[in-house]
Amino acid sequence: MAARVVLVAGFTQHDVADELWRASPESALVRHDLSGLAEGVVRRWKDGTLTVLELAHGCVSCTLRLDLVPLLEGIDGRVIVHLDPMLEPEAVCFALAETEVEVEAVVTVVDTATWLDDATGTDSLADRGMRAAENDERTVAQVVVGQAEFADALVLTGEPDPVLTAVLDRLSPTAPREPATGDVAALLDAIAPSARRGEIDDGFGSLLFGRPPLEPAHGVAVVHFTDRRPFHPMRLHDSIGVLLDGVVRVRGRVWIASQPDAALWLESAGGGLRVGNLGPWEGEQDQEVVVITRSADPAHVLAALRSALVTDEELGLITELDFADPFTDWHEELEL
Structure with a gap:
């Protein structure tokens, strides 16, 4: 019953x-x-x-x-x-x-x-x-x-x-x-047959659920960011202000150089930010960040994310560099 x-x-x-x-x-x-x-x-x-x-x-x-x-x-x-x-x-x-x-x-x-x-x-x-x-x-x-x-x-x-x-x-x-x-x-x-109906995803699927329109309308836009290089932890941390100002929603599965085996989860709305750990990567580090902006410049958001990635030089030395990582003690384990 x-x-x-x-x-x-x-x-x-x-x-x-x-x-x-x-x-x-x-x-x-x-x-x-x-x-x-x-x-x-x-x-x-x-x-x-x-x-x-x-x-x-x-x-x-x-x-x-x-x-x-x-x-x-x-x-x-x-x-x-x-x-x-x-x-x-x-x-x-x-x-x-x-x-x-x-x-x-x-x-x-x-x-x-x-x-x-x-x-x-x-x-x-x-x-x-x-x-x-x-x-x-x-x-x-x-x-x-x-x-x-x-x-x-x-x-x-x-x-x-x-x-x-x-x-x-x-x-x-x-x-x-x-x-x-x-x-x-x-x-x-x-309600569409493809609706969630309470189903919880594990964070590793596409973050563009329902295929939202990607073209801007009335000042609202979607920034869809993917890259095969990891983020530099300090530069990603420094870019968070850009991800909070004039933004409705951020959801991201990210790879940072200081934690190569962990898929981290970033989620924000308004001024609130949550950082968690999805667990080990299930395959390649296919990081993805989706940002819904209201008044923020999408190009500025995209540039901030790109500038937070490791450089080619850092990537070549990634196993030798000791990255300061503000996310080590910040995140909590997410139960998704």
Whole structure:
């Protein structure tokens, strides 16, 4: 017995989950409130019944592992799960990956009035009084971009301007969109067969998921960078400012000269940056970086990445050089 789950994410208040529940009367509706998570308190509603949970360790992973996953494993049928605004659906799908629970779809609500400012701003969740734990250093941009990027379908709260449309075309190119005033339930039928539906990739595949348009539109562009030479660790570190200013999203699988066997992962949104380790290269070091710019000059971003590569002379001496590496103690192990 296991559930078929529709995850509904979004950083704004909305009733999309309730609409989907009403359109599927045989389904269950689960909603979490994590506003008290830092104090170890989680409130959960299932079909309107409130349960207050007290966790020894107030964290998102504990909420998923100790409550949501066991709950869904015990339900047979469709479940509409309305995620707390601070939750990213990819983390939920990762927690469900080893279970029999099927992710039918991920639907994200985009507030057209605030999303683009949030996605390119520097506010942290702590600045908004929303962090999930004392050590939660995520930015609002990381959350809203992650929610939209991982979505199989998008619900828009209003009419998007051309810039927002151009960003979403490149961030989530295959996701059908529907206004919140439209037929949200029908949106599930419009999801492409090739949609993720909760599948977690390992970071070694193409980073141009869904084949986003590469030509610029309304000042929004995609920089697609590949090269067979490694990065110089200090020069890559020094170029990070370029990758954060005027940029909506960076995702990159990179090879640095000081760690030749490790595939590192760079991911940023707004002013937030995450660096991790994907593990050993599965073959050749096929590094790839994809940058979605809003106001940054794509040529400037591309030049910064190219200038961070090792030179021909450094490449010839690569086994003899001792590179200073600021990434050695910076990155964390990524569980993708």
